[in-house]
Amino acid sequence: MAALHAHPRPLRTLTPTLTPRRFGPPRRPRTVRCNASAEPPRRSYSVTLLPGDGIGPEVVSVAKDVLSLAGSHEGIEFRFSEMPIGGAALDLTGVPLPEETLAAAKESDAVLLGAIGGYKWDSNEKHLKPETGLLQLRAGLGVFANLRPATVLPQLIDASTLKKEVAEGVDLMVVRELTGGIYFGKPRGFGTNHEGEEIGFNTEVYSVSEIDRIARVAFEVARKRRGKVCSVDKANVLEASMLWRKRVTYVGLEFPDVQLSHMYVDNAAMQLIRNPKQFDTIVTNNIFGDILSDEASMLTGSIGMLPSASISESGPGLFEPIHGSAPDIAGQDKANPLATVLSAAMLLRYGFGEENAAKRIETAVIETLNRGFRTGDIHSYGTTLVGCKRMGEEVLRSVDSEKLVSAAH
Incomplete structure (x- = not known):
């Protein structure tokens, strides 16, 4: 609730x-x-x-x-x-x-x-x-x-596929950037590589303004919840995620009352199943948010x-x-x-x-x-x-x- x-x-x-x-x-x-x-x-x-x-x-x-x-x-x-x-x-x-x-x-x-x-x-x-x-x-x-709450209601605790002690009390919000990233980035399309083989390609791209505005939304949401933001990225591999982490950290300085942490997306996917109660507000990019919010939805049972x-x-x-x-x-x-x-x-x-x-x-x-x-x-x-x-x-x-x-x- x-x-x-x-x-x-x-x-x-x-x-x-x-x-x-x-x-x-x-x-x-x-x-x-x-x-x-x-x-x-x-x-x-x-x-x-x-x-x-x-x-x-x-x-x-x-x-x-x-x-x-x-x-x-x-x-x-x-x-x-x-x-x-x-x-x-x-x-x-x-x-x-x-x-x-x-x-x-x-x-x-x-x-x-x-x-x-x-x-x-x-x-x-x-x-x-x-x-x-x-x-x-x-x-x-x-x-x-995009704001996606995932709350395990006491009336539906038995509907969750997780053990009761893991699912009980889960209450998190995924804040997903919705109009940027790999779903909209260019160039994109089909082509041929140097060996003449057909390829498909997409571009993951984010600007400072796109990251800053979604980060501010997440911090404001967290202020009305339990005051914790976990920013999810893949900054150990992707340049777009390196900029993402840099800017989210910078915007976080405007919200000293909100605790900020960072997590790689593969670990976040695992932690959502292992210990979902650790999360309050998750902020992430378009494609990671698409996947993680659907994963989080199944914590609730349906x-x-x-x-x-x-x-x-x-x-x-x-x-x-x-x-x-x-x-x-x-x-x-x-x-x-x-x-x-x-x-x-x-x-x-x-x-x-x-x-x-x-x-x-x-x-x-x-x-x-x-x-x-x-x-x-x-x-x-x-x-x-x-x-x-x-x-x-x-x-x-x-x-x-x-x-x-x-x-x-």
């Missing part, structure tokens, strides 16, 4: 003297004035929904309903618009990220994404793969910092439980579960919607600064688990197996529970 409740204000409220123009203040809520002077003005936000492929539409539908109900309890109204992305967009428009989708996302206050990809499009050329649409969306929104937030220096953030599109169970009412529901809570906290509404959703998820409801990925003996829709209904019932009023405030 600490990871779910550890951030009482939006990340964009960074210290201005240390980080000029870093994120800026939260967007001013759009309000609708009421004639009844006794009622406070309701806050209104626009949210672009990108259901995507596979189980995406199912889990986004649940999260939308939870957002709406939680908002109604906290004086918040949402204006939703739904747009295609990924394989759904390919089938509809011939491209994985239509211009209209990106424009709608940029104009909204926040973006909630379901999942993209599937077997149907696996053989497409790279520029016509669903995943290309997601990379284009991240770049288009400028969301450079990737279907974990949300993420991707934030920019200004403009809307992108919020999404870290699980894939799961085409093998799509349309069968078997998906776990809780990661998307918790992503909606992160949307409220990091996108809008609506802490009470975010806590209401997180508390509702815990209450639903306490009442014994489980989807197939987290089901165990003695609990009630339900599908995606029923799990959503039970979360809504918990959101409406009177006992959440005091818990969320």
